Amino acid sequence: MNTNLCQLGTGCFGCCGHGFAGKKEISSSIEKNTKEFEKTKDSMEFLKMTDEYIDKNGLCPHIIKKEKIHCPLHPSLNGTDLRKNGCDVNHLCITVKEFEKMAVSRKKAFVNFLIKKNLDFYEYSIKMDNGQILKEFEENNDL
Numbered sequence: 001m002n003t004n005l006c007q008l009g010t011g012c013f014g015c016c017g018h019g020f021a022g023k024k025e026i027s028s029s030i031e032k033n034t035k036e037f038e039k040t041k042d043s044m045e046f047l048k049m050t051d052e053y054i055d056k057n058g059l060c061p062h063i064i065k066k067e068k069i070h071c072p073l074h075p076s077l078n079g080t081d082l083r084k085n086g087c088d089v090n091h092l093c094i095t096v097k098e099f100e101k102m103a104v105s106r107k108k109a110f111v112n113f114l115i116k117k118n119l120d121f122y123e124y125s126i127k128m129d130n131g132q133i134l135k136e137f138e139e140n141n142d143l
Contacts, residue, residue: 004076005096005128008114010121011068013059014129015091021057023122029057034064043072047082060087069121094131113137 006012013026020026037046050061062071062083073082092100099107113136119127127133 005099005111005114007068007070007076008111009068009119009124011065011070012125012128013063013069013121014125015093016060016063016071016087017054017058019054019058020126023120025057026059026122029055029059029061030063030065030069033059033061034066036061037064037072043082047073047084053087065121069125093129095128095134098131098134109141110134110137113141 013030036049040046040049046062052061055061060071062073063069064072070077071083073087075081099110102110114124114133117124117133119133124133127136
């Protein structure tokens with residue numbers, strides 16, 4: 001089973017910063033970033049627009065929202081890895097690391113659990129990154 005948890009539901013920003021502000025502030029950052037991206041619609045130009053790694057709200061300035069929260073510099077979206085400036089390109093959150101170790105049947109159960117939770121982008125991102133959603137799953141499902 002090949003499921004990209006980072007793009008499940010509304011998408012995830014969990015590993016794209018630290019010390020995140022509240023939902024309102026993160027939403028504002030994402031809106032600002034998206035407007036900046038729209039000015040160019042080109043990943044290389046967008047990359048050049050900032051040397052910041054983390055904005056005042058704790059978020060990478062390259063995180064935008066189209067249909068989902070994502071990074072237009074990520075190789076899964078454009079074929080080439082354009083991330084830089086402090087981005088830990090090999091980082092996997094606690095939840096994704098554990099998900100990769102699961103049996104296929106358990107992965108399916110976890111994905112169904114996530115879908116049923118129907119979390120908004122903020123709660124999903126925070127809980128995925130800190131492992132809280134995985135803990136909830138484990139507490140509510142037979143191991």
